[in-house]
Amino acid sequence: MKRLLASLALLLLPVAGTAFAECKDTSNYADARAIVRDLDRIVAPGGVQESYKMRIGGVDHWVNARGQDRANPVLLFVHGGPASPVTPTLWQFQRPIEEYFTVVNYDQRGAGRTYVEDHSAAVGDSLRIERYVDDAIELAEQVRKRYGKRKLVLMAHSWGTLIGMRAALKRPDLFYAYVGIGQVIDVRENERLSFDYGLQQAKVHGNAAAVKELESIAPYPGDRPITRERIVVARKWAQYYGGLSAFRDASDYFFKAPLLSPDYEDRDRCAVDEGNMFTLGRVLDEFLAVDQRGVRSFPIPVLMFMGRHDYTTPSAPTEAWLRAVDAPYKRGIWFEHSAHMIPWEEPGKTVLRLVQYVLPLAKDADAEKP
Template identity: 65%
Template sequence: MKKILMGGVLLASLCAGVQGQECKSQAEYAKAREVIRDLGRIVAPSGVQEAYKARIGGIDQWINVRGQDKDNPVILFVHGGPASPLIPAIWQFQRPLEEYFTIVNYDQRGAGKTFNETAPDTLSDSIHIPRYIDDAIEVAEYVKARYHKDKVILMGHSWGTVIGMGAALKRPDLFFAYVGIGQVISTQENERISFDYAVEQSKAHNNEKAIKELASIAPYPGDQPLTRERIVTERTWAQYYGGLSAYRDSSDYFYNAGKLSPEYNDCDVSAIDAGNMFSLGRLLPEFLRVDYRNVRSFPIPVVMFMGRNDYTTPSVPTDQWLKRVKAPYKRGVWFEHSAHMIPWEEPGKTLVSLLETVRPLAVAAPKRK
């Protein structure tokens, strides 16, 4: 399976492979999972570690909650994709954050463990961006009540920023602040910038194959439909030259995270690709029309984490939007050694930036009586 992350959309394309290579080390994976599970156990009496289903948007959706102190502010983290769940990868970067926040992740409709809960044919009519936004709002309301919080911090990554921005604009009363990581402002503008970067890098490296393939889809995005095939061609080379993970031509650490995840079994891991293939075609037309450039006023504090090398959701449109938007509080944080995968690439700076720019907004707020 060849995997490409597109401006918030995980594209999976079939390729030849040897299934035996995937199966031969299951026993070793199981042993490793137990080590990671033991290390990651929340043992503090004040902590919380839960994984459960909740009825959200008319279906059961899986929620994962972890934190060392229930009194800490809650972050609701909206994952990318679509259908690229974060829960199987949280063991890679999240533990330090859990000392200062209670982190809530959920597998969205059509994603991961949630995908396994509901027959796909019953979901088809609900795979639309407004429904995902309403789901995020329902999760926020559920979490707020369950953990006795007045509000939560809303954080989105990649595709999740489309949902997060929509939820913050629709129900600002639920959130202390919004944090966008790899923010999508304009899909079409992102595509243009990513393509130009891929062409520039291909020429700089005299990569004739890349130059030829990129020329075949030019002008891009142009007036032709943005088909999955055209997007895969562009994304392949933008990400090959570090546009997904800085200084790397691949991001296998992320795509293979589920193999060692203590939160996922083999069936859940298989659902990642299945859910992606199910969701992508249904959401792609709507995703390609996403454009938040006309949002001139934001109702809550907004913080943007921007990878200097991000050519999956390029940061320049986000920086430009942030400079002109009016908000109660706004901050932009540049991650000089990151592309799109900021929490993985610069986890220390991610933690420090959340502590400096976001946590005070929740800690200083009046508490529920």
């Protein structure tokens, strides 16, 4: 049951039977982590490399900030999940982005090291989407003061896009632009598209067992409740056929990344799955009701990074939303060799598009500063 819940708690990254790095003594990985730590050191005199706690919404949140030049714009990243912190995977993809931005990540309430700090009943009772949104806003306000910035770039992935989009709508004055990766627009439509893809691929590959399992929950989502068990079946096969990581039937590179992370201790690695289980049941119903198609106007520049093969949060609803929305600037960018894990799957193109399209928005705005 623990492993089932852990996979489900990665609502936008679930692979049935898959959990993050095993909760165990990882001292045998210490030498490898030391190499990663040394490579990851920010040695530039004007650089930023900090890990600290910040009090947000009554809870101590762990924050990680890294960049080669303190003068660069700050990019605030909202991780997915829920309760799937990106901090223990930063060593895999983030260093090139740090050449152009000071990147600030944080473990959300109930996630990772923030879960370790406080997983009381009071925190559990506070796990609502709007509370996460207010946390992101409060964090943005404190971060811009800490680093002497007027505004930040806001970027979010997967579950984090629910938080990021709403934070941008609620406090556009804090942000130069919003970048959604694996954006969530309409959860029920995402579930339908994901299921249809998994079933179609199972038939193409002659996988009778998968077809039987998928047809057992059809029509999906249909009019029946979207239960945890139905989600596991639907997502399992879509992701097996590359809907999480394109052209891969598994994503161990991501789930086992914490084993080599220099930013997490063993108790923090254990806390990833513990935070998943702590969070899932409290946010599932609210998450399943999310439908942001009614957002027809966006107050700041908005960019969507869309994986061509994403059947975890399928890109078609995002493309349709972007065509219809009115915004001061909007751009959709397709990643042809990616599914849901764009920064990991196409890190070079991720950096290139951030520099090409996002960096000028922050620099131009700074140039206008009186």
